[in-house]
Amino acid sequence: MVTVRALIATAVHHNWEIEQLDVNNAFLHGDLNEEVYMHIPQGYTKSVPPNSSYADTSLLTYNKGTTFLALVIYVDDLLLTGNNPKLISDVKQQLDTTFSIKDLGSIHYYLGIEFLRNLQGITISQRKYALELLHLAGILVEKPSNIPLDPTINLTDNIGEPLPDATQYRTLVGKLIYCTITRPDLSFAAQILSQFSQSPKTSHLQALYKVLRYIKLSPGQGLHFLQHTSLSLQAYCDSDWIKCSISRRYVTGYCIYLSSCLISWQSKKQTMVSRSSTEAEYRALADCTCEITWLQSLLHDLHVPTTTYVPIFL
Structure with missing residues (x-):
């Protein structure tokens, strides 16, 4: 979902439409015993989070000249966005010819998430x-x-x-x-x-x-992705030393913003016991830095310029 949130923030920034598609007959009627490979057409690149447990999640991007398209695939649900409406229409037609898809129009309900778009941006919730x-x-x-x-x-x-x-x-x-x-x-x-x-x-x-x-x-509380003139990363992280009274392990957490759009966060009890609060803070910084490094790679695929320097606030 970090990939989806980053894509939404990018699309809102460029004022792109986000199209939603659904593949008909996506599930197999039987057992699959062979290895399955995804073929990526020439001109497309594939981005998958490192050590991801979601093997069926992928981001495909197309870039040629000034034309850019991005396609997110999650099982049989697809999101398609970019700066060329004519090419987006052609891609949808080709997908329908090859796989038989259902064109759901502009994104409104995806994986149990409700999307509401206005002139300022997109609000997502799970009301x-x-x-x-x-x-x-x-x-x-x-x-x-x-x-x-x-x-x-x-x-x-x-x-x-x-x-x-x-x-x-x-x-x-x-x-x-x-x-x-x-x-x-x-x-x-x-x-x-x-x-x-x-x-x-x-x-x-x-x-x-x-x-x-x-x-x-407030069952309808969610996230608001506002339109910004520029996109930049900034992060906040912290740790709670010996928070768990059972295992004495510490809890780390971070949240990462793309401008004012919150796109990634985590609260996790670590697998080891830290010997000091200083060590716990450094490990929280390390976790946050790893996520930022991957996000920079993801944003590079989305053609969002980023700087090497990303501020992390403790």
Whole structure:
């Protein structure tokens, strides 16, 4: 989704239309036992995040002279944008001839994300998905919460009674994680609650319900990609030393902006115990720097000029 958000910010900056396509009959009716390769036509380049677990996600770009096109493919959902409407129309016709596609017009609903475009830019949210999540949890009539997690409560694995059936907890946490696509304010809570999915307790379920009641406060909250005269990267990162009272591991987090457009963020408990708060801060910087390095490569493919120097604020 970082690739999608970067593409949206770029398209809004250039005032390009973003077309949405859907492939008919994308799923196989049988078992596939052979290796599958993607053929990239001459003139196109392919960009995939390093160490990505999404093998079916790819970005194809076309650049010839002053003409630029970008195509994002996720399973059977496609986004197409660029500065040449005539070529975009030709590409859609060729795709329909080869694969049989459905032209959905300007982007409006993609992978459960709602897109609303105006003269200032594009707003993305998951309002429909969030309301479905609240309905599934049965808390639509509950009082909203002003904060996702209670800062005075430290969740551990030895407080509360084991849930008789952990299926609902795991399902709700999984859907909560998907909400973080447009809600960075939920990332830390989702990271905390997901580590108890193996054997959740009643205290964990109560904390989960509080997060869902926080979503109920504003289910349509999301991100706004404004149109800017220039695009530049800047980042913020931090670490919380020995935050986890169970493993004593530290939590790192970062958020990266393209101008004022938030395109990448993370809240993650690390796999090791840091010996000092200074070491934890340096490791947070290292994680943020790796993401910036990849983003610079991605923006290069999108023909967005970037500088070697990117400020990181602690």
